[in-house]
Amino acid sequence: MHPKQVRAITRCPKATMRHLMTGEVPKLVVPRSPLITLLEKYSPRDRLHMIGVKLTHTLGYSGGMTFRNAEQLYTWLKPASHMLESEYWPAESRRIKSFQKTLTERDLAQSCAQWPQWLGANLNHESTTQHGKGAA
Numbered sequence: 001m002h003p004k005q006v007r008a009i010t011r012c013p014k015a016t017m018r019h020l021m022t023g024e025v026p027k028l029v030v031p032r033s034p035l036i037t038l039l040e041k042y043s044p045r046d047r048l049h050m051i052g053v054k055l056t057h058t059l060g061y062s063g064g065m066t067f068r069n070a071e072q073l074y075t076w077l078k079p080a081s082h083m084l085e086s087e088y089w090p091a092e093s094r095r096i097k098s099f100q101k102t103l104t105e106r107d108l109a110q111s112c113a114q115w116p117q118w119l120g121a122n123l124n125h126e127s128t129t130q131h132g133k134g135a136a
Contacts (some may be wrong), residue, residue: 002028009082015086031078033095035059038103039074042119047071052113059111060099061091070112090093 008015008026015026039047050070055061067073077091109115 001025002082004028004080004082004084008086019059028082029085029087030082030131031080031089031092033060033077034050034099034101034103035061036074036077038105038108039070039077042070044071044074046116046119047074049116050108050112050114053108054111054113055094056111057096058107059103060096060101062096063092065094070108 005028007027009019010016018024042050044106047070051068051075053061053067053070055065055067055073067076079089079091083089109120
């Protein structure tokens with residue numbers, strides 16, 4: 001049993017009764033999405049240098065929120081490696097459940113105001129041009 005499940009059983013009377021009556025434990029959920037999968041390919045250091053990430057429907061989420069960096073976004077998307085089914089985290093309510101596209105580095109770079117040069121200089125130019133910074 002995962003520590004989160006034990007904690008839920010000991011702290012939540014409803015979960016305690018359910019466990020005592022049926023033997024069931026709270027279910028664990030691993031936060032997953034194409035964007036989480038893409039962000040996990042980068043180190044936390046790299047994510048810190050992806051500045052001004054705008055979360056849009058092209059990344060599989062609604063709301064148009066902007067994050068200081070991709071590490072902050074990653075923490076918002078996946079607050080823990082395992083979540084209880086009954087736990088609420090804001091990213092899940094904004095996730096477009098039908099979105100199954102495999103995201104690429106280009107998709108992420110186009111949503112960033114500033115892209116780290118060591119991850120691809122050619123992507124940096126396209127990203128800044130799209131946001132109007134590189135336009136003449």
